[in-house]
Amino acid sequence: MRQYSTSVLYRPETAEQRYLPEGPYSLGPNRLSWVSIQHGVAATCGAINVFDIRTGQNRSYTLPGRPGFAFPTDEPGTFVAGADRSVGLFDAETGSWNELIGGIDSHVAGTIINDGVCHDGNLIFGCKDVKFAEKKAGLYLWRSSDRELIRLRDDQLCSNGKAIVNSDGGLRLFDIDTGTKTLVEYPLDIAAGRLGEPNIMLDLTSLDIFPDGMILSPDRESAIISFYNPHDAEAGETRQYSLATGEVETTWYCERAPQVTCPQLVQTDDGVKLVMTTCVEGMTAERQEVHSNSGCLFIGDTPFDSLGDQPVYVVG
Helix, strand or coil: CEEEECEEEECCCCHHHHCCEEEEEECCCCEEEEEECCCCCCCCCCEEEEEECCCCCEEEEECCCCEEEEEEECCCCEEEEEECCEEEEEECCCCEEEEEECCCCCCCCCEEEEEEEEECCEEEEEEEECCCCCCCEEEEEEECCCCEEEEEEEEECEEEEEEEEEECCEEEEEEEEHHHCEEEEEEEECCCCEECCCEEEEECCCCCCEEEEEEECCCCCEEEEEEECCCCCCEEEEEEEECCCCCEEEEEEEECCCEEEEEEEEEECCEEEEEEEECCCCCCHHHHHHCCCCCCEEEEECCCCCCCCCCCECCC
8 A cells, every 4th residue: 555645735825714724626737726615613704725836826815605525627727616595607706606506405504515526517416514514415417408497416425525427327426424433425417406325335334534525546547535534643645445355555644634625636847746624613723733734735746647537617
């Protein structure tokens, strides 16, 4: 098994930004975006952030809600984002928000949008129960062909890491609902707007840590999963698992930051690196002193020479 130590790439300037960073995404060589989901335990807004690896400069753009995901689009400077119960287009330069879908998960109380993935102009995204208590959050398809929102599931606790792959048998959705501690695979029929029966790809229920964000390796043979550890630990972990055997192939360690939320591959001047977000959500002030890198973005070496799938959303 390979093991990599990582280093702090960026320490957000404010406590609000360090509360709940997630969703890093490549914006081209040496640039990435990430979301600060909410700026504190009682906050009702968050931001999309754009980070320059060469200069270390971070620009933060406040959203009218708490963003669970944000992806670049084919319109420069514009992101498609899910915030609270709305999906829209956000223009970073003007600060304008153009809602595409509203009233998401309106049949239940206490949920907001969390993680997502885009594929050929379509979006798959899920919600979470903000109290992490009830399996009532939805998993949705936003189908670009007819601009229809389709509820695929209504029993998720905290919808997290996602990927879509095209195989000989059609599309497959890889999905993590954090509370189940499993990575499942569904046959996905976008035209029909439905999922097939789930197949458990990774059973992580024996662990006392929780799978959070996830990407696939560039060859799609492995899942790279960040783990949210609510317990004290010297380092947080992101692990690469073989989808064929379930074995851990690689581990990346984030020193003094046990709550790792999301991984992403980025191209830098020094090759393909793994960037990971961490958070202080749920930590007391005393624990934050001990785990003093929590809320930072980390970067580490990888064995990869490409980024894998990171599509932009086509506004159309």
